[in-house]
Amino acid sequence: MSKKHKHAEHEEHADETWLIPYADLLTLLLALFIVLYAMSSVDAKKFEDMSKAFNIAFSSGKGILDQSAVVTNANQMNVIDQTKPNSDGNQTMSERQRQRKAESLRQKEQQQLEKLKRQLDQYIRNNGLTAQLKTQLNQSQLLITISNTALFDSGSADIKQESRKLATTIGAMLEAYPGYEISVAGHTDNQPIHTAEFPSNYELSAKRAINFMSILLASGHLDPKLISPTGYGEFRPIATNATAAGRAKNRRVEISIIRKYTDAAATETLTVAAEQ
Structure with missing residues (x-):
């Protein structure tokens, strides 16, 4: 009787x-479903993170009765889901704020330069x-062009009284x-000059720019650090030097008010005609 009882217990085990x-199969399926869920809204960075988590789950050697690796990976994915959008959102918001501020400054500057141009034109x-002065507003500057005949006698750098x-x-x-x-630039035609005071057109154009700049600074209200004179001689013509009319156009002084804020992505210049 005792032997039969022991034999029954052995069979029921x-x-x-x-x-x-x-x-192990359940562990792998769980990791697979987690990865598939994460990939439903994946981007390149998240895919890389999910791939690492997937590799960890497969190589952890843990079974369903010990899920620490899977839980850790799930926590990591939750952290990614919670922090990545916020990080991108903050960066996007900051970038948008900078763009709006830059655009606001450009618009304000455009309004100022347009107002100054209207005053000059008036x-x-x-x-x-x-016939002697013209203004032009473009993407980089407000340019004031003055004919030399309005300022100087031939071969002289002294501004007419x-x-x-x-x-x-x-x-x-x-x-x-x-x-x-502010940049003040002197220009001449290609007719050579050689005097004791002006050995070449470089010296003549530079001296004219300096003399004009000196009058701009005479009031003492402009910052000298922001104003510079330049002499280009005959090497930046705007018309042909083959005719008297062309040479007259090339003899000029240009005052450039340089923009502080420019749109690097702009493809069209903001040109405003001198006469409207």
Whole structure:
């Protein structure tokens, strides 16, 4: 009777070795579903992170009864899901704020330069100087071009007495718009000059630029650090030097009010005609 009882207990004991591969299979399926879920809204960075998590799950050697590796990977993915959008969102917001600020500054500068141009154009019309002065507003600067005949005698760098008022008036207008870098450039035609004072057109054009700049600074309200004179001689013509009319156009002084804020992506210049 005792032997039969022991034999029955032995027969009722089931073989549980199948639990090991079954637990491993469930572990792999769980890791696979986690990866598939994460890939439903994946980007390149998240895919790389999910791939690492997937590799860890496969190489961890843990079964269903010990899920620490899977739980750790799931926590890592939760951290990625929670921090990545916020990080991108903060960067995007910061970039948008910088773009809006830059655009606001460009618009304000555009309005200032357009206002200054209107004032100059009004002065030119009121004083009958349309043949001698012109203004142009483009993407990089507000350019004021003055014919040399309005400022200097031939071969001289001394500003005519009657023209000093013009330079003074331009300087007074610029005082209302501080902070802009200003370039004063002298240009000549290609007719050679060789005197004790001016060995070449370089010296003549540079001296004319310096003399005009000196009048701009005479009031003491413009920042000397922001103004620079340059002499280009005959090497930046805007017309042909083969005719008298062309040479007259090339003899000029240019005052450039340089923009502080420019749009590097712009493909079209903001050109405003001198006469509107």
